[in-house]
Amino acid sequence: MTRQLAPHPSTKPTKPGPAAAPKRRRWTQRTRRDFFVFLALALPNLVLIAVFTYRPLVSNIYYSTLDWTLGSPSATVVGINNYVTFFTSDDASKVLGTTAIFTVVTVGGSMILGLLIALALNAKVRGTTFARSAVFAPYVLSGVGVGLVWLFIFDPGYGVLAWLLRGIGQQSPQWINDPQLSLVMVILVYVWKNLGYCAVVYLAGLQSLPQDVMEAASLDGANGFRRFITMSLPLLSPTTFFLLITSLLSSLQAFDLIRIMTPLGTGTSTLIYEAYLQAFGAFNRAGYSAAISVILFAILLVITVFQLRFVERKVHYS
């Protein structure tokens, strides 16, 4: 089926000429002018998107078929070998596992803690304005600065945490050197930094809930917990859905904290960080890194499509 540009409402229909196809009308002067206006407005953006988004995307897919050392003027075409190498190496399970743990815990942690904080902030007591600002502040701080400060806090030699632990006769864990603890450390800081965003968005959601319905439920004898489970939570589902998409996407692309707190990615090498390390770290395997980036792109695409097709159906918009 061919769809035509809708004519402007004020445009009078013209008589079809003898040569005109029955379903394709010739452009009027008005629609032609509209088309040029459309081009003038949209083309610069389309060109920018094509050059700075789609061109690198296509380039990246092309590079993923090469055995290319970054900086080398030549490369060898290897087809899907980089993908095969990734999925058959020990790295794949480690990197995908780390990505899954990091994503699930940071998204889940930020959303659950954010919701709890939003409920607390929604209470009509003094000091909530200050508390709201304080909770949101870490979100707007630079990830690099946050990472550096928390590194000092976690330092097992002279960090604040080590000092507190020594006060109760305990040695500090090796947060930075032990790969498993490194992941815990980065997750804790990431959740701390991002839960303010979830809290503020949830708070906005809570404040827009229909108060008459909530009061009616209260009059019917529903207690606070029951009102939350059976009414607030379902009515908050559009907020939850929005946060789920945005948090998942940003968590899968988290970079700054990992880069600053664990430069070698020991224990914290998520897909995006592994792609960085392979190309720009010690290995300079640009083709292999491009393949990992394509895998990440595919995962993000699948998650987004899945969420839009299936999860959104469960959302109550009213």
Next chain:
Amino acid sequence: MTQHLDRRHFLGLAGVTASAAALAACGGPSTSGTPVASEAAELDFSGVKPAAKIDFWSNHPGKSQDVEKAIIEKFHAKFPDIRVNLVTAGANYEEIAQKFQTSQAAKSGLPGVVVLSDVWWFRYFTNGSIIPVDALVKQLDIKLDDFRKSLVDDYKYKDKQWALPYGRSTPLFYYNKDHFQAAGLPDRAPKTWQEFGEWAPKLKASSGAQYAYIYPALAGYAGWTLQNNLWGWGGSWSKEWEITCDSPESIEALQWAQDSIYKNGWAGVSSKEAADDFSAGLTSSTISSTGSLLGVLKSAPFNVGVGFLPGGPKAETNVCPTGGAGLGIPSGITKEEQLAAGTFLKFMTEPENSAAFSAATGYMPTRESADMKAVLAQTPQIQTAVDQLAVTRVQDNARVFLPGADQELAKAAAAILTQQADVKSTMTSLKKTLEGIYEKDVKPKLG
């Protein structure tokens, strides 16, 4: 002329745009032929006029930004027709390498002179990213034989000189003299690790410090300093291109290191920078670069002693690796820029500038004729580093020539020293990884 804009036309337009993008994507590296390190055709700079401006990419090793600026000002006074722009191209050798490799890939924005570390210059050579400096040495009369031989020879490969030494260092044994005195120990570095093993419990008991010794941070250059332990026990990461990290001697050395932490409990592992941990009084001793010397002397609130690296049961001497950075010239710039870069390279490494750099940082003077009297009067500890040069050993190929190997060594060391992993199985696995890197990333490029 009239046209329709239906979905077909719109998709067509989008298709043309996407195709243009796809065609544009077909840039990047050439895919004809196998990448083999180029032999670099003979360079001839006769008749070439030096460029008026070049960039110098540095990470200012040893907090050397001020002294670098001062030397550049002197250069401008002597060569007013060549302007050198000092660029902070990274916080460490890895970041500067990242920027350099990216500029190579983009084929733009390359500097005239770049700081390159011991683990990066060979990669630049295999990629054809730097030129041999022999022609410039000849044309500009650079006194190659006045450079300290062990330092300048580090950049020789296939009878060509690929860089000149700049911020060169060795590890040094740093110790807290006050702690040693309180423990009744002699005022010197231990001759062997066995000797230190006897001292360590006394040190820990009397000093109040958390550790008698702290291993350098693994995320830094664990593979560099651990060569000292391996060599002392008769082991190594590799011998030429044969990976030997799983030899009985290597395993014994690393087992001893692991025991010092878990079994004997007197050693720890630095999380960020061992020199800072030492200055902060967290440990009674450590091993760190000579480049940290002035920083430690300034910041430590106690008497600092330095000495040669301890030996082991198999070798008491020649157990110290060289390290640090040199200066190279990219191949992707014009001959005019390369000549200007060569002129600057020569000036930067002149004996008086080498001495000035050494005085400001603690890095070793790279020239035999550098007048170090004033420097040594001010910082006599630098003499220990200079004396130790005579007993240094060329680093293992596995660490300096295999791309990414340093990171793999650090991961293996982390497993052994912070997670108490089984030494033998960790080294067996490391050997497999290193052999894979050699077969894939190095052997084909050596031709």
